[in-house]
Amino acid sequence: MSGRANNRNKKVKVWARIRPSSNFAHDNLELLPDKKSINLHLKRDPKKGIVNNQILDWSFKLDGIFHNATQEHVFSTVASNLVTSAIDGYNGTLMCYGQTGAGKTFTITGATENFRHRGLIPRALSQLFKEIEERLEFSIIVRISYMEIYNEVMYDLLASLPDVENPSGKETMVLTENQDGVYVKGLSCHLAQNEEEALNLLFEGETNRTIAAHVLNRMSSRSHCLFTVYLESRSRVHSNAKYTVSKLHFVDLAGSERIGKTKSEGKMQTEALYINKSLTFLEQVVIALADRKREHIPFRQSKLTHYLKDSIGGRCNTVLITNIWSERAQLEETVSSLRFATRMMCVASEPAVNEVCDPAILVKTLHQEIEHLKSELAMHDTLANRSSVNYDPLSEQQKYEIRQQCRRYLEGTLDEIDIVNLRQIQGTFEAFREIYHQIENDVEDKLRQKFTLSDRADVAAMGGAQQAHMSTADEPNMVGETDGTGFGVGSAPKSAKAEPSAVVQLKKKEREREKKRAARGGSPVGVKVTSSPTQSAKGEQDSKSPLTSVDRDKEEGPTSPVSSAGGAQRPDKSLHPHSPPSRTAAFEEFKQEKGSEINRILIENKEILASKKKAYSDLAKKINNIKLDIDNTRQTLERFRAERDTEGPVFNNDGDIVISEEEFMEVQRLKDLKKTYQIDYEELKTLKTQVQYCQKLVDQCRQKLLNEFDKWYAESFLNLPGEEVQTSVQAGYGPRLGAFLPIIPSAMLEDEEEKFDRLHNALLMNNPDSVSFFNAKMRTERRKIYQAAMSQAQPSYAHHKSGTPTTNVHKKLPNMLQVHY
Numbered sequence: 032m033s034g035r036a037n038n039r040n041k042k043v044k045v046w047a048r049i050r051p052s053s054n055f056a057h058d059n060l061e062l063l064p065d066k067k068s069i070n071l072h073l074k075r076d077p078k079k080g081i082v083n084n085q086i087l088d089w090s091f092k093l094d095g096i097f098h099n100a101t102q103e104h105v106f107s108t109v110a111s112n113l114v115t116s117a118i119d120g121y122n123g124t125l126m127c128y129g130q131t132g133a134g135k136t137f138t139i140t141g142a143t144e145n146f147r148h149r150g151l152i153p154r155a156l157s158q159l160f161k162e163i164e165e166r167l168e169f170s171i172i173v174r175i176s177y178m179e180i181y182n183e184v185m186y187d188l189l190a191s192l193p194d195v196e197n198p199s200g201k202e203t204m205v206l207t208e209n210q211d212g213v214y215v216k217g218l219s220c221h222l223a224q225n226e227e228e229a230l231n232l233l234f235e236g237e238t239n240r241t242i243a244a245h246v247l248n249r250m251s252s253r254s255h256c257l258f259t260v261y262l263e264s265r266s267r268v269h270s271n272a273k274y275t276v277s278k279l280h281f282v283d284l285a286g287s288e289r290i291g292k293t294k295s296e297g298k299m300q301t302e303a304l305y306i307n308k309s310l311t312f313l314e315q316v317v318i319a320l321a322d323r324k325r326e327h328i329p330f331r332q333s334k335l336t337h338y339l340k341d342s343i344g345g346r347c348n349t350v351l352i353t354n355i356w357s358e359r360a361q362l363e364e365t366v367s368s369l370r371f372a373t374r375m376m377c378v379a380s381e382p383a384v385n386e387v388c389d390p391a392i393l394v395k396t397l398h399q400e401i402e403h404l405k406s407e408l409a410m411h412d413t414l415a416n417r418s419s420v421n422y423d424p425l426s427e428q429q430k431y432e433i434r435q436q437c438r439r440y441l442e443g444t445l446d447e448i449d450i451v452n453l454r455q456i457q458g459t460f461e462a463f464r465e466i467y468h469q470i471e472n473d474v475e476d477k478l479r480q481k482f483t484l485s486d487r488a489d490v491a492a493m494g495g496a497q498q499a500h501m502s503t504a505d506e507p508n509m510v511g512e513t514d515g516t517g518f519g520v521g522s523a524p525k526s527a528k529a530e531p532s533a534v535v536q537l538k539k540k541e542r543e544r545e546k547k548r549a550a551r552g553g554s555p556v557g558v559k560v561t562s563s564p565t566q567s568a569k570g571e572q573d574s575k576s577p578l579t580s581v582d583r584d585k586e587e588g589p590t591s592p593v594s595s596a597g598g599a600q601r602p603d604k605s606l607h608p609h610s611p612p613s614r615t616a617a618f619e620e621f622k623q624e625k626g627s628e629i630n631r632i633l634i635e636n637k638e639i640l641a642s643k644k645k646a647y648s649d650l651a652k653k654i655n656n657i658k659l660d661i662d663n664t665r666q667t668l669e670r671f672r673a674e675r676d677t678e679g680p681v682f683n684n685d686g687d688i689v690i691s692e693e694e695f696m697e698v699q700r701l702k703d704l705k706k707t708y709q710i711d712y713e714e715l716k717t718l719k720t721q722v723q724y725c726q727k728l729v730d731q732c733r734q735k736l737l738n739e740f741d742k743w744y745a746e747s748f749l750n751l752p753g754e755e756v757q758t759s760v761q762a763g764y765g766p767r768l769g770a771f772l773p774i775i776p777s778a779m780l781e782d783e784e785e786k787f788d789r790l791h792n793a794l795l796m797n798n799p800d801s802v803s804f805f806n807a808k809m810r811t812e813r814r815k816i817y818q819a820a821m822s823q824a825q826p827s828y829a830h831h832k833s834g835t836p837t838t839n840v841h842k843k844l845p846n847m848l849q850v851h852y
């Protein structure tokens with residue numbers, strides 16, 4: 032069956048979710064083992080008389096039924112794909128329908144007091160940003176709007192409480208349509224650059240909804256809430272004119288119970304009437320959509336259906352979750368909800384990507400193409416006598432010939448390269464690039480050899496010192512091993528063996544002298560701190576060493592940083608031509624002397640950074656506490672509302688519900704808390720920028736210090752001109768960790784750390800209980816980063832041991848770390 036035929040059979044996906052209950056009506060409600068079907072048996076209603084046509088047995092088959100399902104299971108089953116498809120450019124709608132208290136809000140938003148119970152929106156946002164981070168080749172913009180429709184009036188839940196300042200409820204937003212679809216003029220749309228910002232918008236909308244419910248007596252269960260995520264995705268790789276736009280709606284519908292059941296009067300009756308009307312219109316739209324022959328769909332009858340015009344079935348991925356009760360008293364409403372669900376199942380859905388063309392880029396691309404074709408033609412005209420324009424790609428033979436031509440051109444044996452067509456020009460440039468890379472690699476190899484030998488000399492010197500320190504004749508293997516391999520660590524590369532440098536020869540001689548000394552029972556070099564240089568030099572006069580006696584004196588002198596305890600003496604190039612101090616000791620020395628100014632600045636910057644970080648973390652804690660306060664206040668307000676509902680609401684002359692002073696105070700408190708939260712949050716953002724800035728300064732200073740040290744070390748001890756030195760930072764090695772350990776760039780780790788902090792804070796806002804969960808997650812993630820970094824760095828380490836210390840760890844890390852987020 033073709034994909035098209037498949038699409039033709041596609042329908043809106045419909046699920047039912049049963050609210051957990053200890054009074055599950057087992058006699059009336061039967062769930063079948065396929066986990067899709069449900070049978071209901073109603074008792075005859077004696078109030079309807081002896082003769083009535085009431086249907087008592089109902090069977091429904093849906094796409095699935097969630098019974099005792101976790102939030103995670105519901106999300107992965109119905110919403111996860113919607114999120115991925117939305118990033119791919121498909122519109123998506125997830126709607127919860129059902130009577131009041133059946134669990135719509137619990138499903139869509141979740142319970143704030145428990146992290147495990149967070150609903151589909153926070154989970155979807157989390158997955159969304161994770162996937163966006165993984166799609167490096169796309170630049171994806173996320174915007175969010177949050178709207179409430181109450182009594183057929185639209186309210187922006189993300190505007191700064193317009194309805195509180197405008198209690199008349201005069202509508203400021205208008206539903207409009209253009210070629211791109213339906214949109215609401217006046218509805219604020221907010222950029223969200225990460226999960227934290229998106230969660231904040233959700234949280235802000237929820238708070239505004241609660242405040243409006245109390246200040247304006249707008250019952251949240253009596254309004255429709257629409258949280259919409261808008262995505263715009265452009266390729267970073269191809270600068271073509273096409274890009275995708277999509278929107279993902281999360282719709283929490285008002286309670287669907289019939290008006291008789293609410294037993295409402297006054298204002299509440301008006302609400303119920305509006306709800307009934309808009310849900311009836313929704314049902315009419317669904318019925319019309321299900322009928323393929325219908326040409327007119329009555330979308331414009333209500334704000335809800337008009338807003339969702341392009342978001343139910345059709346080109347959009349649509350999922351309906353019908354929330355139902357399982358208790359006997361609610362069976363009639365349950366049947367009604369399931370009937371709506373089965374109607375929705377008939378609505379066809381043929382999702383399609385929403386691709387848009389950017390006219391400006393399109394014009395630019397076409398211009399480029401015209402220019403390209405023009406130049407091809409021009410070339411064809413000029414070269415018509417010599418060759419014709421060839422559009423085929425170059426063959427291997429042709430590429431080889433072009434490479435040869437380029438080489439000869441560079442060597443000077445060819446004066447001009449014959450240009451025949453555009454392909455050849457491109458091939459020529461490619462050949463030049465290859466040659467350039469090859470030269471670059473050759474130069475790097477040469478530098479590596481230089482480093483290898485010097486570092487080996489360094490290691491050998493340390494090996495000698497170690498052996499001397501042990502100072503036991505029964506451990507000759509230490510020396511023997513070192514001598515055997517030449518350097519004690521790994522084996523030398525062939526090139527190094529073929530062309531031993533002066534340093535290598537120097538070391539060999541030193542080993543020979545060492546052996547002789549050991550045979551005579553004398554102290555090895557490393558411990559001859561107090562011996563007379565002339566004396567020791569004298570003993571060596573007969574040897575065939577190419578060194579002068581002065582050289583030997585210097586070599587064995589008491590100022591050797593390796594031999595002196597602590598090694599903190601001032602390194603002197605002239606005194607130590609071949610026995611440099613360990614890099615760690617030299618670095619300590621460097622910080623005190625030549626690099627003292629930059630080191631001082633580094634320490635200062637570190638202190639400032641630490642204080643900023645502390646201020647940031649203190650403020651984050653404070654904000655979290657405010658968030659806890661807000662949650663508690665909201666719960667208190669909920670309690671007040673519940674009490675009012677049980678006692679029966681008291682109305683004033685205007686028909687508005689009168690609230691107690693205590694409740695009023697709580698509302699005030701909630702507003703104040705929200706204001707403080709916003710102010711502090713703004714300050715937190717400023718602090719964060721400051722922390723990032725200070726971090727950059729610290730990194731720069733550290734890098735400068737290391738670079739200067741490397742140059743100084745090379746000049747002073749390795750006889751290398753400073754400019755030729757590949758610094759520790761470039762090479763990924765640093766004195767603090769010893770010459771052989773890779774440094775994971777601190778900036779990078781802190782970047783990751785920041786990500787954790789952000790996530791941590793965002794999730795704390797959602798629920799304070801998640802702290803331990805997140806700490807654990809942070810630990811695992813950090814371990815992963817380290818392991819990944821080390822496993823990447825490991826080959827370089829091994830390489831280094833065998834003589835190639837220049838592998839650039841820095842270059843490898845970023846891509847690898849990004850994989851984790």
Ligand SMILES: Nc1ncnc2c1ncn2[C@@H]1O[C@H](COP(=O)(O)OP(=O)(O)OP(=O)(O)O)[C@@H](O)[C@H]1O
Pocket residue numbers: 049050051129130131132133134135136137138142251252253284285286354
């Ligand atoms: N699957 C579930 N698991 C645990 N608790 C649930 C579940 N479904 C609903 N609840 C609880 O039932 C109560 C009512 O749920 P909720 O507010 O989500 O209903 P609703 O359908 O959105 O009602 P309304 O129309 O008034 O907004 C809440 O306290 C919620 O925590």
